[in-house]
Amino acid sequence: MRLPVFALIAALAAAPALAAPCGGGFNDFIRAMKAEAVAKGQPQADVDAFFANVKQDSRVIKADRSQGVFRKTFIDFSRSLISQNRISNGAANSRKFDSTFKRAEREFGVSRGILLAFWAFETDFGAVQGDFNTVNALVTLGHDCRRPELFQPQVHAAIELFRQGMIDPARTTGAWAGEIGMVQMLPADILARGVDGDGDGKVSLKTSAPDALLSGARMLQHHGWRAGEPWLQEVVLPANLDWSKTGLDTTLSTNDWAKMGVQAREGGLPRGLPASVLLPQGRKGPAFLAYPNYKVLFEWNKSFVYVTTAAYFGTRLEGASAYDAGNPDEALSESQMKSLQQKLAARGHDVGAIDGILGALSRAAVQKEQVRLGLPADAWPTRELLNAL
Template sequence: MRAALLALALATPAAAAPCGGDFGDFLAAMQTEAIAQGVPPEKAAAFFKGARQDQKVLKADRSQGVFRKTFLDFSQSLISKQRLSTARSKSEALNDIFTRAETDYGVSRGILLAFWAFETDFGQIQGDFNTRNALVTLAHDCRRPEIFQPQVLAAAQLHAMDDFALDTTGAWAGEIGMVQMLPKDILERGVDGDGDGLILLKTSQADAILSGARMLQHHGWRAGEPWLAEITLPDSFDWSLTGLDTEKPVEDWLALGATPRKGPLAPGLNASILLPQGRKGPAFLIYPNYRVLFEWNKSFVYVTTAAYFGTRIDGAEPYAAGNPDPALGPDEMTALQEKLAALGHDVGKIDGILGAGTRTAVQKEQARLGLPADGWPTRDLLDAL
């Protein structure tokens, strides 16, 4: 049944049900679409029967303030000696599983352990939101129905395969299990790592770890390549070359003065220089695999912290924190985004969060105003604008 349902799901695009209207009508439309995608009618009826909206999910969706933290604050709140020790112990205890992840999918255990640690504290805290209700709530809401309606249909398909119980719980956004994957990813890329015929990311460490590895491989993870390395840069460096928009061969960065803090860099690869908090904070060289991590989580500060923690698990030294200029407060950041947007820059949603679009706009305005163009917003820049 899994193969047949998956084939239908991939071949039949989801027809969007009307968002925001009567919830009962919405569920009926989604049930019809699930049946069209091959879910047996009795299974579809059972899946949607009793589904309800969860206002706590909507509240969580609109208040993601944790991502307003700086990289230093966020990383120091998530990374501790205990968590690092636990990660390395898990690596040793589950060596066979991580070796399979590395052999079959080419994904380093360091990055898998980092996400496992941050997502659920190695499976201990997997979330207590009813997953079905969270998904139908977000699919009915008109903010991102195109993202969550396919996830509802995927969950219905998993339910028909006995891989999704109606009382399944997880994160508020519908992610399930130890590494917090969405139903569509589980349906299309889940791995039965323990050979029991089921894919259960909540209870099986092998299923969770190998499914996460397969997902990263699907999104372009390159076997045997690094993802991030800490570097130092000379004070005379051209800061306008930093940021995710500029890529150069590693050899070119070395010629411009980039120096690894420990161990060699990876010759032959293209890379970018990342300054999470500007030229006075930590500096990293990031490789193509770093960009793949945004398929797991869209937050810049989260991805960078996970990437850094992965290198620590693999033996890297703690970063040199430096002494960055103070971060703008939420109101100041919002004001800055408004000014940048008025100048014609695409900063995305004006939300007080320093995302990729805002960083790029900041760097362009710094260069225009003759300030060090390191992409880190300061009060000097805000005042100059």
């Protein structure tokens, strides 16, 4: 007997992370996934139809292993993604879907700027949604042993979307990681938080901007978005600031930051909100206050440089000026960054993968070593630090 949809979602959430074996024979993996789906309550005929033409996609694995774009600095990355064309299109879409954005703020508390930013970056406002077969992508990544605990449950969620007529295994396409639609959501998120924004009785994230935007807003609310609060604000810092207090691991009240000389570059600081001083390229580059809503954005994308760029672009789309780039110290090359990560790991720091990407773990480790060595502890890796280690 088939489970009701909410019972199915609960079953997905409670399922063992690796119910089907990863990395072995692909046909054996498919048989295990089919048996698991039937055990969860899906009809055998639906399961057979879902997997009927599934194939491994080597392009998916190649894309998963080749994310070098995230090695760019914040300044380079943001300049590559933010163009006048995207700013103009953002303004036009803000006007076109004004009632949808007002509803997103009214019902979910999410401001239009951040929704526009992700809509722009994910699919260029729906124009480029990806050409990877969604089912093949999810099954390929579920079989791969890098992150099966993430993608195997997404396969089961996709089976339920298929049963509800929301995807076609043979024709539905999207991003290489299995995300679907204008704001690129994974099947489990669509299943749990999809919204029929245009009132046609269906959740169509590929063809309906209201459906996609309101679904994205509901997802952010689910992950803790705080209504009526900012997410990122450019600031001007005093030269004598204690740099060891910067970074996402330190949160103080805006009142405390103001007492230390931190000032808004435009307007004023909101009173009494928790915030962290964010220096994407160290004390000589752009400076921001990151509020609790900024951290929620990592539920959408795990990349520091992507999230920071999207957050900043959201402020631009709501009227903020272009940031002051300053004159940051030169970034380390990929090989130098990998060398630094190896040295940090040898000193006992958790930097995650040795991948040449300056993520949150590497930033935290850099800052700790800067403190130990008596260097300005702004979490920006320099040749001076590399040499000192």
